[in-house]
Amino acid sequence: MKTARATRSNNARELILDAAIRVVDKDGAGHLTIDAVATEVGRSKGGVLYHFPNKRALLNGMLARMIERELTALDTAPGNTPLGRHLHSTGNLRRDDKAASLALLAAAAEDPEMLGVMRDAYQQLFLQARADCKHPAEVNTILLAAEGLRLLSVLGVLPLSETEQRAVHKHLAARAEQL
Amino acid sequence: MKTARATRSNNARELILDAAIRVVDKDGAGHLTIDAVATEVGRSKGGVLYHFPNKRALLNGMLARMIERELTALDTAPGNTPLGRHLHSTGNLRRDDKAASLALLAAAAEDPEMLGVMRDAYQQLFLQARADCKHPAEVNTILLAAEGLRLLSVLGVLPLSETEQRAVHKHLAARAEQL
């Protein structure tokens, strides 16, 4: 388990991962290549391959960082329940989060099996959110709506304005409070 | 606007599109190649390229058929409101639907811009569902939850059993009724 501070010593890795996300964002998951990442980060292909020996390692790095970031966001978010904290941390749908979620699409494109770690993360999230509550279907609904919001947004097909997105999110938070 | 019956005359096209979906399902959107589709459908690369002159055409065909199928499912589903019909048609999350949704991931991988038609389709769905209702945030929540369910399932990271999925869906339908 790496801390945010530890990443400073692995600066090159972080820069490469950032560049990889930008490539996916701009060109689509299918165009995530070592070449493209190298160009984006202003290095050579060999330089990138030193830090990530192959493409799978790069994808795994992207996934791992995405999960790590979401977990720390979850831990530091204000709120009394796991569900409330999760809504709060996904609520400020920062550009960061949207971009990081692209790692999911990239991994799905490369090798769906790689998403095992993501499945585990979701499993944990859903279990924790339902743990202290007697309305599992309602909790599931709230979590799924939040994920639907995120994924449609990442795919670029969400037909809601910023204002509407905030309204939905407020609505979800309010529902979560009532449990 | 093609009818389901019209597809019988384009049988080769349909078979190729089916094969393409299977390839994405098995190997991931990033491994959707003309070669792989040709092998899957039991034809040669040239044979596939006769029906779809290039890869974009194939992706567009996949997207178009997915949208067409969802629209007909929506039209023929029982229910009094667009939202109710939509929930009903997505409720029986048939293997067909899950597979067809993979077209979305494939297109996102190849060229995110291609998803414009999907954005329009979602726009229409959301607008119609909210048209006859005074609680837009609630309608949005229900739609987003249904989409979250579908997309997490397609990505293979949904941490809900079949039973739980049905429970969530029943819950959504019940909420939709109360509007």
Next chain:
DNA sequence: GTCTATATCAAGATAGAC
């Protein structure tokens, strides 16, 4: 740690026979 080759292979697409 980072770079420049370079080997190897996969994939999109064309041309033309059948």
Next chain:
DNA sequence: GTCTATCTTGATATAGAC
């Protein structure tokens, strides 16, 4: 309509210099 070449490009990965 379908097939078999074939061309060409792009991408992974390696080896070794700096």
